[in-house]
Amino acid sequence: MQQNVVEVENLKHTYDNKKYVLEGISFEVKKGEVFGLLGRNGAGKTTTIKILTTLILPTSGKVNILGYDVRKDGLKIRSRIGLVQQLPSIEFTTVEKNLDIYGMLWGLNKKTRKEKIEELLEIFDLKNLRKKDAIDLSGGERRRLQIAREFMHDMDILFLDEPTVGLDVIMRRNLLNYIKKMVNKGLTIVFTTHMLEEAEYLCDRIAVIDKGKIVAIDTLDNLKIKYGGKRAVEFKIKNINLNDIKEKLNINHDNIKIVNDRLIILTENPYDTVEMVIDKIKQSNGKIEWLNIRDKTLEDVFLNVIGEENGIS
Amino acid sequence: MAYPKVVRLILRNLIVNSDPGTWLILVGMPTMFLVFFSYGYGSMLSSLGLSYVNYAKFLAPGMLAYETLIAGTASGSMLWFDRRWGSLAQILAMPFTRTDYLLGLILSSVVFAIMGNAILLVISYLLIPGLDFTTIGVIIMILTLIIGSLLFGSLMLILASYIKSQNAYNSIQILIIFFINFASTVFYPAISLPRPLLYLFYVNPLTYIANVMRDGFLNKVKIIDLYEMIFLASLSLLLIYIARKSYMRSEIKFE
Ligand SMILES: Nc1ncnc2c1ncn2[C@@H]1O[C@H](COP(=O)(O)OP(=O)(O)OP(=O)(O)O)[C@@H](O)[C@H]1O
Ligand SMILES: [Mg+2]
Numbered sequence: 001m002q003q004n005v006v007e008v009e010n011l012k013h014t015y016d017n018k019k020y021v022l023e024g025i026s027f028e029v030k031k032g033e034v035f036g037l038l039g040r041n042g043a044g045k046t047t048t049i050k051i052l053t054t055l056i057l058p059t060s061g062k063v064n065i066l067g068y069d070v071r072k073d074g075l076k077i078r079s080r081i082g083l084v085q086q087l088p089s090i091e092f093t094t095v096e097k098n099l100d101i102y103g104m105l106w107g108l109n110k111k112t113r114k115e116k117i118e119e120l121l122e123i124f125d126l127k128n129l130r131k132k133d134a135i136d137l138s139g140g141e142r143r144r145l146q147i148a149r150e151f152m153h154d155m156d157i158l159f160l161d162e163p164t165v166g167l168d169v170i171m172r173r174n175l176l177n178y179i180k181k182m183v184n185k186g187l188t189i190v191f192t193t194h195m196l197e198e199a200e201y202l203c204d205r206i207a208v209i210d211k212g213k214i215v216a217i218d219t220l221d222n223l224k225i226k227y228g229g230k231r232a233v234e235f236k237i238k239n240i241n242l243n244d245i246k247e248k249l250n251i252n253h254d255n256i257k258i259v260n261d262r263l264i265i266l267t268e269n270p271y272d273t274v275e276m277v278i279d280k281i282k283q284s285n286g287k288i289e290w291l292n293i294r295d296k297t298l299e300d301v302f303l304n305v306i307g308e309e310n311g312i313s
Numbered sequence: 314m315a316y317p318k319v320v321r322l323i324l325r326n327l328i329v330n331s332d333p334g335t336w337l338i339l340v341g342m343p344t345m346f347l348v349f350f351s352y353g354y355g356s357m358l359s360s361l362g363l364s365y366v367n368y369a370k371f372l373a374p375g376m377l378a379y380e381t382l383i384a385g386t387a388s389g390s391m392l393w394f395d396r397r398w399g400s401l402a403q404i405l406a407m408p409f410t411r412t413d414y415l416l417g418l419i420l421s422s423v424v425f426a427i428m429g430n431a432i433l434l435v436i437s438y439l440l441i442p443g444l445d446f447t448t449i450g451v452i453i454m455i456l457t458l459i460i461g462s463l464l465f466g467s468l469m470l471i472l473a474s475y476i477k478s479q480n481a482y483n484s485i486q487i488l489i490i491f492f493i494n495f496a497s498t499v500f501y502p503a504i505s506l507p508r509p510l511l512y513l514f515y516v517n518p519l520t521y522i523a524n525v526m527r528d529g530f531l532n533k534v535k536i537i538d539l540y541e542m543i544f545l546a547s548l549s550l551l552l553i554y555i556a557r558k559s560y561m562r563s564e565i566k567f568e
Contacts, residue, residue, distance in 0.1 A: 078409075085399065097328065106408075107315030
């Protein structure tokens, strides 16, 4: 049994004592795991990260990081974690000095700092920018610097709040690969994103969070089987009532839905289904305006679970 | 061996905030006051048969006191800067307590005051003939500048905790600098002032700082200076305590 380094139980949070932005979420993260918090804007990802990194106190619930209680042992927790916040943050000095100050704040000696700086400038492709003032960097370059400096120090858990926003494709891949490398060395990652392919590439387990609730949590494969195992075939049809065609098709109620003006069918054999449905539509003198087969991705999971929550299905 | 945490924070504050602009405000302004006012008012005084030296000797320690006020306001500006650029949230996610951070700010103000005052003292020495410092005088000056910057440093942090926009903070800071500065004995003695103004001068801590600084500067340390210093030191401690309280209460709202 691997040890849990993050334990969250029935965590609730409100900023104004009226509206709960976290409505009792629970999850745990094991040592060496990459755990993704996936959710739309305002879902509560950053709030969760802020509580886990002891920046704000939870309203109620239990939160243990590395065995320490966030309410009592903030300092002990903070000395063993790293955090890349969603909000940009830089120091008003050169790229190199930014890294150096960061290492100094973490209490590293000069020699270690020097070595680390060289290594990170290389990895994050900042070598040519080392003497440049951080304020003059582009948005993506600043983000790179902000992420790079977090690797100046050793840590047990790294929290990344939408780290790749603003990074180009190549840099994003570099970063994700570097993170993977660090994970192989034993680092645990808690990671938020609304980019599904990122979560897909990186995460061992994913929690989908919506309006302050966890609506799905599992490994990527399990989530796909559970929510995305069937592909969705969508039709827009003219000239006939969608309900009529729904009656005529011999498909289990759970797998056929009408959303707005579209007919959606969940199926394991999308191509057979398409043929069958086209036949039925032709028999009824209907006309297909538009048709789509969605691939099996995390997006399916996401739309599926978030959709259910929002009553789209 | 790593430096103690608060020392690391002070080092960081000094590196990040030591731009030419800071030093212009910290040293350039008081130097300009010293030069222009000494010679300017000096020429007026010379019509009364006094030399500029008399006023320069009065003004120079006033500028040292003024320097503690300016260095104190640096702590509030640094806090705003850190909020604005995300450094505050980042530092608070590191192994520092909120108190460490706050102390780092206030003590950085003290370091700024020490450096600024050292430079000003040299400039005064070059500018004003016939100055003769004593050990006790210098000790009194150093203690006063430490107390003064602690006092104004925490005062500005209290303000920065309650004011919710950087623009408002900046305007209020400028207003306060002017008010505290001119309603004190920095530029002129508090003799034959009208009553209300006299009261105003004597509820203003900068008046006491200027008075003690002046006695240290001119080797006229009296027992009353000691009492004034004890009073100022107690006030500083109280303000640091209040600054910590108000900052703790406010900071979550600023996240
Ligand atoms: N300091 C605050 N005061 C009051 N409400 C807040 C505060 N911070 C966040 N909220 C609210 O809490 C909810 C969750 O915000 P949070 O920042 O956790 O979302 P998120 O999932 O990180 O979103 P995003 O993808 O946009 O970053 C939002 O409705 C937001 O408006
Ligand atoms: Mg967020």
